[in-house]
Amino acid sequence: MGKTLMKGTEAIAEAAIQAGCRYFYGYPITPQNEIPEYMSKRLFEVGGVYVQAESEVAASNMILGGGTTGERVMTSSSSPGISLMSEAISYIAGQEVPVVVVNVVRAGPGLGGILPSQSDYNQATCGIGHGDFNMIVLAPGSLQEAVDMMQKSFDLAQKYRIPVMLLCDGVIGQIMEAVEIPPGHGKNLSEPEKWACGYMKERGGKRTIIRSLFLDPEELEAHNRKLEAKWHEIEKNETSCEKYLTDDAEVVISAFGTVGRIARTAVDDLRAEGYRVGLIRPLVISPFPYDDFESLIPGCRHILDVEMNWGQMLKDVNRGVRYRLPVSFYGRSGGMCPGVSEIKEECRRIFAKLSGEGGDQ
């Protein structure tokens, strides 16, 4: 297909179609409205289904019902809408239904604002609804990554029968840049999924019940143990992290999403000035790449965590470096983005302090 100049939301929508998604249920909310708009046109062209739900509550329950067929289904929303979806996502996790949710995060709390933010890190990674469960959360740092992760999201959702969220800060949704959307691989559904609903006839009368209700506590504990074992498997196999110039770095910036991209420019500039600085960026924020952070401990003297919120990832960064490295934080909130110069200034301050403590610089 080659590279095309596209808007983030539209590229994400097209990538979902290329990944084999034919069923979209959604509700308008800024800044992700182009996804349902694009889907309402394109899905019709490719023989899929688009439903404008009456609310995010309904949209998320539609993907619950749709996902039980084993087909690739998705919804998209932004922060306040995701809060409404948290009920269904808990059921979806408990009922082990594969779905993909795109969250183009805007600034909160409450109605907040419509500009970019990363203030839903906790909501996405710390259990979005009630109960003992986890969700896979991917955090793209560029439009190309978002497009590539769309395919991965559907693959992971179906591999593990788990909800997967593509957590895009508003920048990813609203920028335009050149992307390549490779023709993806859908899922061959000529054979019905063994667990899926609606195939009782094909299964010779054997039925399926997709539920999360287990009134017997021993039965529920066994069910939750199964979910937990699945999550340990995911933790083992599916973490993903980029490390940039960290080998000799004294100060390492930790950041995810768009902030990671901004921080990379700061790293390049500071390297040109002679500072030994690097970047660590989780591409998958749930499960979190703790081991990659731990690997920084021998050479690194300081971690600077930079986010578009008041430091929601800090607890994972600290846990990753086993509380053995000093970690400081710089962030902006409310729709404000940390700039390259702000990050560089913060790094220079840290290097000055380190040299006062007797570092190499």
Place this chain on the structure above:
Amino acid sequence: MAEKIVYQRPKSWIEGVHTHYCPGCTHGIIHRMICETLDELDIRDITTGIAPVGCAALMYGYIDTDFIEAPHGRAPAVATGFKRIRPDRLIFTYQGDGDLASIGMGEIVHAANRSENITVIFVNNAIYGMTGGQMAPTTLLGQKTTTTPDGRDPQRAGYPIRVSELLASLASPCYIERVSAAKPAHLHGLKKAIRKAFRNQMENKGFSLVEVLSTCPTNWGMRPTVACDWLVNNMIPYYPLGVFKDFE
């Protein structure tokens, strides 16, 4: 002499199971009518039920079809999601009055308004049964519940909602009928309505809802026979039986 079977377990009723419902509860009758319909139309193995939150949450323990569990009130949205992907399969929701007319009012109105090709069995017993007898949107004026200890007062709690009439005011739905499960004389109508609601779906006619007036002897604090009489004398005057919408 040849044996003549006059009554037996429907094939769709799982063999050997008994319901958890209270003595005199009409859920068992309504379940049976669904099973007979699935048998007679020979659709059991292409049908998926949506189990509600409420007394019927465990109905998949009795009716032998595929089932999806839905959060409280969301069954019409879950059914929409499924049916749009599998239009060749049948799907029904089974919802109580708290589920459908209170927490799920948004979902039912919009599924009806899109005329989703689904079948909804709406069981109206004018009370929250599973949680122990609180006021429902359909609780009658003056009716005592654990949250209206002096009887429902419209000044404080509004008037009972007539769901069938409300949904019939929409242009889109195909079929809406209110029936009763209280008396033997009502059961023919109950069965006919359920059968029609499934047939409509098979013929792709769109949204069909059967409202079934039902008893809750336990939470009404009545013997089963008294409860049936109470339904006839109090519910039917406010919730008249009949067809409110039929596109045929």
